[in-house]
Amino acid sequence: MQQTMVQALYKNFLGNAPDWYKQAIIGFLIINPFLFTMSPYIAGWALVLEFIFTLAMALKCYPLQPGGLLLIEAIFMGMTSTDLIRHEIEVNLEVILLLVFMVAGIYFMKDLLLFAFTKLLIRLKSKAALSLAFCGAAAVLSAFLDALTVVAVIITVATGFYSIYHKVASGKEYHHDHDHTEDEHLHHLSRQDLEDFRSFLRNLMMHAAIGTALGGVMTMVGEPQNLIIAHKANWDFIEFFIRMSPITIPVFIAGLITTFFLEKFKLFSYGAQLPQPVREILMEYDAHLDEKRSQRENAKLLVQGVVAVWLVIGLGLHLAAVGLIGLSVIVLTTSFCGIVEEHALGHAFEEALPFTALLCVFFGVVAVIIQQQLFTPVIDWVLTFEGKTQMLMFYLANGLLSMVSDNVFVGSVYITEVGAALEHGHITRDEFDMLAVAINTGTNLPSVATPNGQAAFLFLLTSALAPLLRLSYGRMVYMALPYTVVLTLVGLASVYLNLYDMTEWFYEMHWINHHTPGLGASPSH
Known part of the structure; x- marks a missing residue:
């Protein structure tokens, strides 16, 4: 018709x-x-x-x-207005550059990443140990790099694992002369193996994503809002780490314990094991590559290894904007690995550019939040509290709003409001420092509850990998729930019990600067 x-x-x-x-x-x-x-x-x-x-x-x-x-x-x-949206994008230009260039840079290092992580996957038979390794490694990397870069690495690795399985299962991959034929592989592979493998990769992806939050909260380079908070408070890398440590260290330990318990007792759909046929495929594929690897391919791995060292040093010392370091990674890896055709370069940008466009729309929604002052009543209400209660309320309010919108926006709005309160003499400099810690931890920890809370989680949800692993919004929220509860409560308890006493001890040890001579004064820098 x-x-x-x-x-x-x-x-x-x-x-x-x-x-x-x-x-x-x-x-x-x-x-x-x-x-x-x-x-x-x-x-x-x-x-x-x-x-x-x-x-x-x-x-x-x-x-x-x-x-x-x-x-x-x-x-x-x-x-809202297009001018305000443009302003929001300008403020977040580092994040945009990061997505455009760093994710593409990681794409050109996938051979090295797959090589290293395949070895790790094959050697570590214990799923709990493997999960702790993924979570811990993501946390350490996120503390010195940034969460988005680390998630891009993990996505590249998981996509590599999935593609190896898919190639063998669909009969498109190699004949291994010394062992099984493709027909024998297909005989061993079942629909259940695929579902179990998806569950296994989903587990690792979520552990790693949580790891980026555990590490990202610790240092000023871990998350974009950390930089904003550190700049407003005039803290350097070491002082930022020390001031956050009364909360971030207990939370990190609690996060790793949670990982172990979830895997041990198979809670919240964790505990999925790597199916034996899939493990055999990965082992044979790895052995096959080792056997067939040419000198040119070894040279590529060497170059990617050197570039990886440069990446860690460049980001750790903050030698340039993250995106610009990513651009240097693209130039170095492609130059020395012989990738010089335009169409070969184009594939690297396919993953990140749709998300970059989505993020610009997201900043537009943030511009609406700002112009319509949607968070103002909450901010005004929280500022009516005093002392430890005020710190707790700041932590909780930041956490709840970060779940709804974006932790970068919430963190920057709150630190600006607290900075204004300091300038007008409503709070002392010491109170400002305490609240800055509560804001940073509040925006970073409870925000793991939803993918829109953290850009790294949102990137994972909208990546090409998510549909392959059947990783939906609801499933991410469900799998993040035990972490959300543990990280939020341990963070809350640490703010209440540790922050004031530990900060006073740091003052006595002269590890951080005591900015105010007395509680009544409120001098600025």
């Missing part, structure tokens, strides 16, 4: 997304102008919740299109 133009337009709208999803987005677009005429504040919160809905349904439809439509409508309604 001949379609009408309206039917054709509707069919094309959001492509293969389910009808109920299309109707929900159309409903949002119709209702928002009415909400805006009633109350811009309510319309602002509605937009935030609608955008979270598009993130939650990322496997039904990539959030860029529906989220972008909602934002375009919001701009035309006057909920």
